[in-house]
Amino acid sequence: MNLLEYEAKLILKRHNIPTPNGSVVRRDSAAPTVPVVLKSQVPTGGRGKLGGIRIVTDQDEVISETISLLSHTIKDFTPQVILAEELLNIKKEFYLSILINRSEAKIQLVAHPQGGVEVEDNDTESFLTIDLDDTSPLVAGEQLAELYDLPEQTFALQDLVKNLLDCFVKNDATLIEINPLVLTAEDTLTAGDCKMTLDTAAAFRHPEWEFEEKSVETNFVSLDSEGTVATIANGAGLAMATVDAVADAGMRPANFLDIGGGANSDSVLAAFRRIMEYPKVQAIVINIFAGITRCDEVSKAIIIAQQQLPNLPPLYIRLAGTNYDEAKIILDEAGISLLPTLRQCLESAKQEVRHG
Amino acid sequence: MDNALLAGKNVIVQGITGSQGSFHTRAMVAAGTNIVAGTSPNKAGQNFEGIPVYQSIADLQQDFRVDASVIFVPAAFAKGAILEAINAKVPLIVCITEGVPIHDMLYVKQQTEKSSSRLIGPNSPGVLLPGVNKLGIVPASMGLPGTVGIVSRSGTLTYEAMAGLTERGIGQKYVIGIGGDPIRGTGFIDCLRLFNEDPEVDQILMIGEIGGTDEQQAARYIKESVSKPVYGYIAGHHAPEGVQLGHAGAILGSENESAGAKTALMKESGIITATSIVELVSLVK
Numbered sequence: 195m196n197l198l199e200y201e202a203k204l205i206l207k208r209h210n211i212p213t214p215n216g217s218v219v220r221r222d223s224a225a226p227t228v229p230v231v232l233k234s235q236v237p238t239g240g241r242g243k244l245g246g247i248r249i250v251t252d253q254d255e256v257i258s259e260t261i262s263l264l265s266h267t268i269k270d271f272t273p274q275v276i277l278a279e280e281l282l283n284i285k286k287e288f289y290l291s292i293l294i295n296r297s298e299a300k301i302q303l304v305a306h307p308q309g310g311v312e313v314e315d316n317d318t319e320s321f322l323t324i325d326l327d328d329t330s331p332l333v334a335g336e337q338l339a340e341l342y343d344l345p346e347q348t349f350a351l352q353d354l355v356k357n358l359l360d361c362f363v364k365n366d367a368t369l370i371e372i373n374p375l376v377l378t379a380e381d382t383l384t385a386g387d388c389k390m391t392l393d394t395a396a397a398f399r400h401p402e403w404e405f406e407e408k409s410v411e412t413n414f415v416s417l418d419s420e421g422t423v424a425t426i427a428n429g430a431g432l433a434m435a436t437v438d439a440v441a442d443a444g445m446r447p448a449n450f451l452d453i454g455g456g457a458n459s460d461s462v463l464a465a466f467r468r469i470m471e472y473p474k475v476q477a478i479v480i481n482i483f484a485g486i487t488r489c490d491e492v493s494k495a496i497i498i499a500q501q502q503l504p505n506l507p508p509l510y511i512r513l514a515g516t517n518y519d520e521a522k523i524i525l526d527e528a529g530i531s532l533l534p535t536l537r538q539c540l541e542s543a544k545q546e547v548r549h550g
Numbered sequence: 551m552d553n554a555l556l557a558g559k560n561v562i563v564q565g566i567t568g569s570q571g572s573f574h575t576r577a578m579v580a581a582g583t584n585i586v587a588g589t590s591p592n593k594a595g596q597n598f599e600g601i602p603v604y605q606s607i608a609d610l611q612q613d614f615r616v617d618a619s620v621i622f623v624p625a626a627f628a629k630g631a632i633l634e635a636i637n638a639k640v641p642l643i644v645c646i647t648e649g650v651p652i653h654d655m656l657y658v659k660q661q662t663e664k665s666s667s668r669l670i671g672p673n674s675p676g677v678l679l680p681g682v683n684k685l686g687i688v689p690a691s692m693g694l695p696g697t698v699g700i701v702s703r704s705g706t707l708t709y710e711a712m713a714g715l716t717e718r719g720i721g722q723k724y725v726i727g728i729g730g731d732p733i734r735g736t737g738f739i740d741c742l743r744l745f746n747e748d749p750e751v752d753q754i755l756m757i758g759e760i761g762g763t764d765e766q767q768a769a770r771y772i773k774e775s776v777s778k779p780v781y782g783y784i785a786g787h788h789a790p791e792g793v794q795l796g797h798a799g800a801i802l803g804s805e806n807e808s809a810g811a812k813t814a815l816m817k818e819s820g821i822i823t824a825t826s827i828v829e830l831v832s833l834v835k
Binding site for chain 2: 294296297299300301327363366368393395396398399415417427428429430431432434435437438439441442443447450483484485486514515516535536537540
């Protein structure tokens with residue numbers, strides 16, 4: 195779950211990581227005092243170049259600028275709120291993040307002496323990486339002071355690392371990126387911007403998690419609004435493989451859909467409704483290999499969908515695994531035929547798409 | 551990891567009385583797995599269809615030697631369950647549980663590495679040695695005893711590959727799902743080493759996904775150390791960048807985590823690659 199900047203900064207603040215003074219502004223809020231930086235709260239990067247950040251120095255323009263930002267769409271996102279922050283006197287900017295290195299199973303700090311940089315995979319060599327499992331926050335703080343050439347900030351950077359690590363662990367974060375980390379003209383360090391990703395799997399131990407942007411849907415992903423073949427599968431791997439197989443067979447997959455292990459009639463019906471939104475879909479490939487999922491549950495849902503959605507494109511269904519025999523009986527009775535393999539589903543779908 | 555570890559006969563189930571645990575314990579028993587006991591904190595002293603239920607692994611070790619444990623507890627308790635099995639020195643731990651927090655796995659992984667136990671999972675369908683042993687939820691009826699080794703990050707694709715081979719009359723010696731989470735116990739390389747060293751295995755199937763760099767490391771290992779034919783497929787050739795597809799591990803962070811980049815490196819490393827699961831199954835001889 196990716197947090198908005200202001201949500202991330204509230205969490206930083208709670209862990210004594212310095213952030214600029216600021217407040218959240220909505221359509222009906224009182225105007226903040228100038229000079230002020232208005233920052234559009236959208237769940238995407240690069241908003242600065244797209245007009246999502248405005249510096250306002252004239253008090254008379256604060257309200258109109260706020261309203262203009264609130265209706266300004268950035269990469270398909272319209273902000274619900276604006277973050278109004280004090281204008282910082284920036285002396286220098288740096289890059290600092292804390293993340294989990296998947297392959298080494300370690301928590302790492304990643305730093306760069308230049309703020310605003312992007313971590314590109316081909317350019318990680320210019321970044322300093324510190325394993326926090328092997329290095330104490332005190333030593334890591336000293337290393338940062340050296341990298342940033344800020345020996346006078348050594349204690350502040352040691353505190354920052356200690357608090358950042360604490361914040362990272364206690365909030366079940368998988369990424370906290372402070373970019374830029376700002377050194378002000380008053381020689382204080384503060385988080386200019388912050389990106390934070392929390393692990394939704396840990397939500398059970400975070401009753402306090404209530405964020406503006408609810409967790410992004412991961413099970414239905416749109417791929418091609420002009421796609422001709424829709425896909426339904428269970429398990430992320432099989433769902434991806436089904437999309438790949440459709441494309442491999444020379445057709446355009448419209449979507450990725452993993453109905454997951456707990457598939458029931460409601461969720462499958464909702465999936466069919468989503469698919470109906472794609473105007474060019476001429477065939478639906480359903481590929482279920484049931485382990486935890488039960489084939490009979492899926493087949494019942496398919497029958498209900500056919501009854502409720504009369505304009506459903508033809509279905510090419512392949513079921514295998516748990517409770518297959520029961521499913522076959524249910525579908526036979528409803529006059530819905532099954533195909534034995536994914537390959538045959540694709541061949542039949544191709545005929546339909548060609549002739550359709 | 552060797553064949554004896556995966557073929558271990560005395561198997562226990564942690565979380566045996568839960569809905570997943572009980573459903574799949576029945577399926578394992580039906581497949582011939584020798585489940586000697588189970589744990590369930592509040593049901594100690596009872597039995598599940600004739601299998602005795604204990605409070606803890608330490609308790610049941612008074613009565614049984616344990617070769618392997620299969621874990622079905624809810625995600626919030628998976629860390630505790632794995633650590634309990636590590637402390638009890640269970641040689642093989644297979645964690646089926648999905649949705650374990652990544653910080654829990656960081657700790658578990660560090661503890662596992664210091665221990666004598668081997669962990670498979672979490673978020674894994676487990677291990678099937680067709681005709682020999684079933685530890686987890688891989689549908690045994692789709693397997694066929696034989697000489698292929700399958701290793702996969704995705705549960706359903708594991709089944710798909712196995713069933714596809716069986717349909718063609720090609721049997722498998724090992725079917726291992728290492729799990730779809732970003733941090734896991736056993737990885738590709740552990741399985742590839744097992745397949746390469748077991749003289750009964752003649753061909754290897756490796757199924758990866760977008761996200762992370764494990765497949766790249768596996769490809770390098772194959773180039774340097776594996777002498778048997780390896781067939782590979784990476785799911786997610788048409789995945790959009792930065793969007794999580796289903797489970798936690800499958801997110802395309804940067805270009806070198808893409809299916810195309812992984813496939814290219816696998817090809818360079820001497821792996822025979824496919825662009826779909828259908829093609830992959832058809833490649834095996």
